[in-house]
Ligand SMILES: Cc1cc2nc3c(=O)[nH]c(=O)nc-3n(C[C@H](O)[C@H](O)[C@H](O)COP(=O)(O)OP(=O)(O)OC[C@H]3O[C@@H](n4cnc5c(N)ncnc54)[C@H](O)[C@@H]3O)c2cc1C
């Protein structure tokens with residue numbers, strides 16, 4: 001954004017994008033492509049890029065840029081596109097509220113309180129990490145207990161180490177990646193403790209982040225108590241039985257000065273909630289149409305605020321679409337109404353978008369409940385596709401083409417992922 | 426004489442458990458791989474395991490305290506920790522552009538370490 005006086009900041013934009021992570025950046029570019037002329041992207045951080053700026057590891061962009069990039073590398077590539085499109089970027093600015101008239105209230109470090117009217121709004125606030133409170137670990141409340149993602153930001157961006165001896169609860173990818181990060185920074189990682197009998201993160205992260213550095217992974221084990229006055233002194237851990245109840249007589253103490261909690265992300269849906277947008281009880285993000293529009297007219301949503309993604313490439317793809325929808329909406333173009341509702345069936349936890357049309361091609365993103373290999377993905381009785389494997393940690397994407405739906409005349413289409421019959425395999 | 430070792434294939438999320446029969450560095454047979462990329466992985470992992478390394482380096486004069494960096498190619502696995510130690514000694518000065526080499530031929534391995542983002546002067 002050029003240097004302006006507070007009273008010079010435009011008060012009306014075609015599209016306002018809330019959040020400048022990969023979702024927000026792609027939506028802003030999409031909005032321009034969808035016909036919007038004036039687009040504003042707002043982020044509370046000092047620079048755009050979202051969580052990518054702290055994910056310094058590789059694994060981004062293989063699909064989108066056909067090249068394996070680090071998080072900051074991906075962010076920089078995308079930000080270049082944003083700037084080429086003449087999008088106004090306002091950082092150090094927090095969006096307080098979006099109302100039903102699509103007036104966006106912003107608290108800006110530079111301009112103070114602003115109120116901006118938008119032809120369409122895109123919600124792209126990302127996700128939050130679940131905290132110690134979410135699982136109620138008993139004990140004292142010393143300093144040194146934090147989420148793994150916060151520690152990641154401390155280490156990779158701010159340049160501080162969270163402690164000297166670190167225990168990690170939860171084996172999601174963020175926890176695993178942080179174990180390696182800390183070892184490489186000279187911190188002792190005393191172990192990763194996982195409630196479930198299997199690691200939650202990708203196998204490649206278990207190998208490259210734990211095995212490579214002899215960091216012990218304790219499966220079916222959890223932290224049952226945190227000890228310490230000012231600072232964490234130790235944690236008590238215990239194995240769990242099949243019902244996931246700790247077996248306290250087998251508990252042991254682990255000395256550490258820091259506990260990182262890596263137990264998952266949840267969509268940041270606060271703005272959506274106050275706006276009265278309909279939410280999906282499973283994803284906890286907004287229910288969205290095939291153009292990523294929420295139940296509120298002209299309010300779109302994309303990225304982790306809708307459902308938790310593991311690949312940023314899909315975030316960019318989905319968000320581009322949301323932006324295009326917002327751009328079209330702002331320029332008064334209406335798209336065909338959705339006429340098919342997607343219903344998660346056997347072994348499908350969630351589907352996004354929630355509705356599609358028989359007119360256009362769609363990418364549907366789904367998550368399964370349990371691992372299967374090999375298996376078949378089925379859309380009602382109109383389409384099926386063999387899959388080599390599915391795992392809950394990896395989103396499945398499927399392209400739904402109009403011709404699959406030619407013979408379909410219902411309102412609801414069930415999505416199942418079932419074991420593949422030997423004979424047909 | 427061949428000996429059996431075990432590896433987890435990290436080429437895709439399936440994470441096959443590989444059983445590898447080898448005579449010294451020579452891989453004779455690979456079992457447990459669901460696709461042929463597993464064989465390639467087993468060969469490399471058995472004779473010359475390598476890893477990409479990403480870490481940060483101290484930088485002054487920039488809006489951030491750390492510059493993210495990465496090896497341009499995979500480095501022998503047993504040099505990873507040494508490389509990070511060496512990178513800890515570096516003190517860079519902004520500006521830095523994405524792709525700039527911050528350490529050439531790191532530890533004599535022939536592998537360069539490059540910046541993975543640009544940082545302007547604050
Ligand atoms: C540790 C970790 C490792 C990952 N590893 C990989 C990987 O290897 N490969 C891969 O492809 N993907 C990976 N991902 C996933 C990928 O990074 C995410 O899916 C992606 O960043 C989500 O993008 P987003 O824009 O929805 O959210 P975010 O990146 O979280 O961006 C949201 C933005 O919105 C801003 N914001 C929120 N609320 C407000 C408000 N009220 N006002 C103003 N601004 C606001 C935030 O400041 C933030 O910048 C990883 C994620 C994590 C956490």
Ligand code: SF4
Nearest residue numbers: 434437440441460463
């Ligand atoms: S062997 Fe093939 S299928 Fe198995 S993990 Fe490796 S790449 Fe994946």
